[in-house]
Amino acid sequence: MKNKDIQIRDPFVLPDPAAGKYYLFGSTDANIWGPGTGFDAYAGDNLDDWEGPFPVFRPPAGFYSDTNFWAPEVYAVGGRYYMFATFRRKDNGRLGTAVLAADGPLGPFAPHSPAPVTPESWTSLDGSLYTDESGRPWMVFCHEWQQIGDGEVCAVRLSADLKEAEGELVTLFRASEAPWTTPFVSPRYPDTVNYVTDGPFLFRGPSGSLYMLWASFIDNTYALGVARSESGDVLGPWIHQPEALYRNDGGHGMVFRAFDGRLLLTIHAPNRTPEERPLFMEIEERDGRIGLAEI
Template identity: 75%
Template sequence: MPSTADIQIRDPFVLPLERSGEKLYYLFGSTDANIWGKGTGFDAYVSRDLHAWEGPHPVFRPPGDFFAEQNFWAPEVYEDGGRYYMFATFRRKDNGLLGTAVLAADDPLGPYAPHSDGPVTPKEWSSLDGTLHIDQTGQPWMVFCHEWQQVGDGEICAVRLSLDLKYADGEPQLLFRASEAAWATPYVSPRYPDQANYVTDGPYLFRGASGKLYMLWASFIDNKYALGIASSASGSVQGPWQQEEKPLFRRDGGHGMIFRTYEGGLMLTIHTPNRTPDERPIFLPIEERDGRIVVLTEAE
């Protein structure tokens, strides 16, 4: 059985799920050996202790008429009514832009098949890392990134979804731009050496025990990957969003999410380092203290 240190994965996402009396953790993420090229699909792993893992299990392989061939990224899986919904990013064949689509399956290990008719993010936008948020009225939203390569100053946006999660039910709303965070610095890409951009990556929303709504999201500090956190002043996905002055994790890791362990504690998972093929998942215990998220231990 592979250990956590053996698993090459980006954008880790954990779904705790009790099945047949067993308390299991399902780990999803970007699992192609080279996620920057042709997409193979997504694999998943299963663990009882977040250390030893069964897998890889192939959970998605694209059908022949699938809308994308490149860049299969950041799958997140949610259970609803006995079905499992995967939000994942793909590069469209028709216009070469990124978009987040919804897949579905009857089992957490798939096989997942297209649920939405292609991406539910705007067709003419380069959009990625869509995450599901259900607000306090039961309305589903997708929160996603409007890519920095298209807009310069990367954006985090939100759009209402239909109740069946098949399409966007309204126009996207801008929540904030990357440059609004004091900790984020311009990212200089080898592809764009003469311009400095601000990156938004990997949003994930989490409501604390206090009722406060938090958002994890990633960017860069001096061209090193980092994870920041914001909170909604209104408690709603529509904000306004207030950025923490300092990042939550700054040592070349990010694209995180939070889940509750079977022991009752909160756990943050991210990938680090942010380079292929060395990226690995790590798990960091966290707490909510006085309206803030605090990491309790550093990564080994």
């Protein structure tokens, strides 16, 4: 399959240099806004040609969600593979990020955390694993705008086994604090001022600076921005780049190192179902900022 053949949102690439394979995960239900069937993945030795789809997760009997299976991110930790993914709970209808686990990158993944590790009373999504320089795992996630109006990016420490949250929740920033975002006008909430946070992802630039990708809207068009931690730590403070990195109706990105050494960004674009496709772009660090590579 080619990229143009793969309908996917929230793409996430796990490179496996030893095997010479890239594994592509994402929200893969044809209608991700409705009942969910699980997650599929793709494998390839380049970023143009893919094998699959491979069914890497199907919910077992009694699973706590049957709708809105979103944004799987897969990490290799201690010889196993852990998937952070968002589900809508059956018991209270709220979104939350849970952790699944498998022995291989193509699964099958099974529930690892007993339930979503985000707060039960919050509508939360897009949890992303970050390991600090002391080796402690954190989850960075969004407290959704639909619940609070001005969406937040939050962080919480996780237990060493990645099964539950530990310690105090910290709000890193609100969507309206970034200079590039504008209010999101939703037909469902026409009388409120909303700012969206989506898809946080942390990575180190070549200089060692800690950056975060996250998505929002500019004039109701999906866009991707970048913030930099002034302290170099997950708790920030986070300084936003004044302009969006990508503003052409695409976002929810992550960054990975290609086998040829390039630093690559992947996003989905356009932000319309069923037209969304994976898009890959080279990025670079210039003067303390992240930008698209100059070709």
